[in-house]
Amino acid sequence: MASIPIQNAVTAQPAEREYVIGLDLGGTNLKYGIISNFGEIVYKNFVPAETQKGGRRVIDVMKQAAYECLMFSKKENFSIKAIGAGCPGTIDSVNGRSLGPAPHIVEWEGVEITKPLSEIARVPVFADNDANFMTYGETAWGAARGFRYVVGLTLGTGVGGGIVIDGSIYHGHLFNGAELGHVVVEADGRPCACGNHGCLEKYVGAHAIVRDIIDAIDHGTKSSIMELVQSKNDINPAWIFKAAELGDELCTRIVNQMIQYLGAGISSMVNVLSPEIVVIGGGMSDAGDDFIAKVREETLSRVMKPVKPHLKIVRAKLGNDAGIVGAGTWALKKT
């Protein structure tokens, strides 16, 4: 049992503790836990999501995880009020089902999410997109706490996004909003799997920058990153940032280019939404505070003058837990 107080309980208002289950479905693992209304994680675990076995199997994995949490709550003698389930892709949060495919889950389109979970748990269940819940988690208990207009970005293999306005997740028509990885940064740019050209994701996603490095090396560019990894297959963003830090020219160029594109993409989001704060999470935010500082600098150099003194660009605070905290806290709010 992991008991991680995220926020000093003294600052929270409610008198009694209430508990919810948060599920966060990723491409590889399902993360899950029990969250309190004080933002504490009182139980936490993860299992392989078995995404290659298809959407229905993934739901079984989620049911098992929910059952494990329910058993824990029974043993500890408290009750579970609701479940929040964060999932990749377009999620119909009203009817609790997947509306579209997800890159890492076989047969994910049209799968029921909330119904099977509520059958096992007999509590209200709320499903939403994982990046929406990450952004909500950061707004409820993390880096964006207290802010009214919040944009969240998850920089991973792809780029996900969430928008929280006045404490509510913004979905747009038919839940297709906040696809922030598909803001265009080059009108005639790289073709994207989404059907568009020049999407942000194609320039700053982990997959994209690894591809950029390998292509350059294949075309004869020398890079000291090859001294850090055993083979080209081992190149990942962490090594790219490390090599750039050590002064490698190719990696420095690719990281700088990525920062430029991120600044351009975020400035578009800022000019549309005028958020108070942009929270950057996902695996690549682990590149550290220096990286975030550079993204902040590039973005602030691009936004309009009245925005400059107010806009915050910060690193996510809850790390890998933002998804389960957001899912659980949202479920509690909606119950």
Next chain:
Amino acid sequence: MASIPIQNAVTAQPAEREYVIGLDLGGTNLKYGIISNFGEIVYKNFVPAETQKGGRRVIDVMKQAAYECLMFSKKENFSIKAIGAGCPGTIDSVNGRSLGPAPHIVEWEGVEITKPLSEIARVPVFADNDANFMTYGETAWGAARGFRYVVGLTLGTGVGGGIVIDGSIYHGHLFNGAELGHVVVEADGRPCACGNHGCLEKYVGAHAIVRDIIDAIDHGTKSSIMELVQSKNDINPAWIFKAAELGDELCTRIVNQMIQYLGAGISSMVNVLSPEIVVIGGGMSDAGDDFIAKVREETLSRVMKPVKPHLKIVRAKLGNDAGIVGAGTWALKKT
């Protein structure tokens, strides 16, 4: 007196007619009129805005216009319930003042808008950005009537934008949202007066495309547009579209490029906001239905699969009246 029923009164619900004044401040003229709660314009006029004489003088022009409308209502024996005032630039709609400069108005920053108008009219006054009111007007009585998620674009010298969600104007933090002309379409593109690079406005605004044509001609590109105009100074978007229609190669290329950039910019807005409908107004929408059809085609080729069957891209319906109708109708809603 112009009496223009915008919408068949039979479809509207209220039993009694109520009247509001709508003001729409442009770079050259102030348009104004009296709007009913049935969406009719019962009085309409315009005067030079005298923008070169400074923001305070412009307010005097607005006061005179409001007075003229009040006198008309007195003569016709009905009362005015409220005033809406649409103005360029960033408008603090809570405190009714300008927060920033506007390209065509001298000393516009910090000018009080609602206070002087309410002193003369003794009714509630509401100020907002002109493109916001245009979008609201189209949502209340025009092309976007009945839609929940609306994006409005005004294609003129520059590019303005408005966002209406659930019948409310979206402002963002400190009223800096919906700057849709400053969505980036080329990360390393043309420098923009806003401080950014590659803004949509720099590729599709009237000023930008006229500049593109003149530059090309100055660099020796032959164009039949010179047979349509007396001198290069007479080139404007209407002539560019005309020349393209007549088969001129340069103008066709510039128009196609403009459509590509518009599609890219709108697809970014769609991926952030997931609107149901994008309404295109402003002087350049007069290029006609064929132009709008091409912008629609380019945009739909870029948006995500689930969005394609639903997204509407349409030409504004209220034309030059959208601003005064939106301003008046918003004031009525807020009263």
